[in-house]
Amino acid sequence: MKDQPLLHLDVRADQAGFRLEVQASLGPAAAVLGPSGAGKTTLLEVLAGLRWAKGRIRLGDRVLQDSEEGVYLPPERRQLGYVPQEGALFPHLSVRRNLLFGRTSSLRTHRFQSPEERREFERLVEALDLGGLLERVPASLSGGERRRVALGRALLARPQLLLLDEPTTGLDGERARAARGLVQRLRDELEVPMLLVTHRPEEALALAHEVLLLEGGRVRACGPAEAVMRRPEVLASWPEWAGENQVRGRVLRHDVQAGTSTVQLDDGPTVSVPLIAGAEPGAEVVLGVGAEEVLIATDQPSGLSARNVLGAVIDELVTLGSVVYVRAGGWYARLTPAAVGELELETGRPIWLVIKTHSWRVVAL
């Protein structure tokens, strides 16, 4: 999906020897992905006006700050729905009053200004399933409930952009999935523009159309989620991440005897993978294969035992330390610099990628 850019950032912040420098334009469903210490939360705080930074921030046609022009909107005038980690509900207020905190008039008078305002409140309470919680105090809520209240509170203030800091931190698998599902619904059904910060690649991929990869305060990559998630830098920071090469496809058929399944990839070729138990033909799967498992041939190979041979053209050679990642047709193969030299690999050269059936892993069903 292609989104119009909504948020334009060009900021620099220094604090205690750490330098954050970000230049990017992001659409209405974006994630900032980075390992801990990358400066993700600092970036959110800069956006929200909670931390001083030099530079320019534009949201749609509104300038939030511009140090050259001497413009700096305080946090209360930025209209950003900041949802910190674990929600940060006001412990001295009931859930209802927490929800209405962004609506000064309603909080003071306990009355809605208009029938629409009441309907909006009721709709949100229902959408977030908060009906039974309104008179409770935050201390009595579970982690998942707190997050839903925090989301509702931010949304009721009608923000132009929702800022979500690690929306599933501290939630176990089931609850984390539920929280993710909720954010997806807000994104797709209510079309709430959002920027989320996360240290989990799978969360960035599930929730965002665009990903900004942040490391050491610098932008390492920024672009469509699928493309960024395949960057070798992502694997370098998250060794447990399923592999540089992630592809989506549909199961065509199973060959139980051979222990393999055939998958039609979304971008064309069919590949042979280990039997995917529990997936009906037609089911959507995400497959992964590590860059070190992808072999490169400069001539079309024949008489190979490997079942998957894909033609591609080299787009880019990425050197990271003592290894070189060859990007071709959206795939990554990992080689030594010596091998790159011997094969005379360079940008624009057509090659063949060879992947053994059993190198594939199922990332998601």
Place this chain on the structure above:
Amino acid sequence: MGQDLAGIVLFTLAAAAASTAWILVPGLLLAWLLTSHRLRGRAVLETLVTLPLVLPPTAVGLILLLLLGRGGPLGGWLHETFGLDVAFTRGAVVIAGGIMALPLLVRTARGALEDVDPALLAVSRSLGRSSWATFVEVQLPLAWRGVLGGLVLAFSRALGEFGATIVVAGNIPGRTQTLALALFQRVQTGRDDEALVLAGMAAMLAFVALLLSQWLSARGDRSVGRRGTGVVGYPR
């Protein structure tokens, strides 16, 4: 002595209460200002507020006397404009008690305000509240136990004030004589048994006040919204 004693104790309590009352608002404002990291001259302000804690109280009394005496800038103005004299009056007792108690209120309240989870303040700001509204609607309600503890501490300090009071308000029996001043006078004039009764009285009052303050701060540690209660871990 009995009626005397009752009068002295009552006046001491009333003066301490008045001292605490008048520093409440300025004390809270100062505490709030000192929590702002962006404030220029914060260190200077903090030092000024803390000064009465470390200066000899008599020195503070002297500064107050120079300010409030008829020849002083403030006292002179008050005398000429309103015909008011402050030095050596009950008002001076209240002013001296308040100034001496101020650092305790400011420091305790500031600690309590800073203990409020910064994430809550950040959310309040991004939901449209100014930093002042955030102070009133979020920070103060969550820090009230600490603030109350600071008030009790300030009250206790005002209760026992001696040095500054005797310089700026004198030791006038029936007018500006508080418990501490009366005790001093009894000792000076060799009425040790009366002094002992007064000392016992003072100890009792201070004990009750401090116990109350301890109890409040212990309760405060357990109340929600403070650091370490697992409500939120504020991001770096």
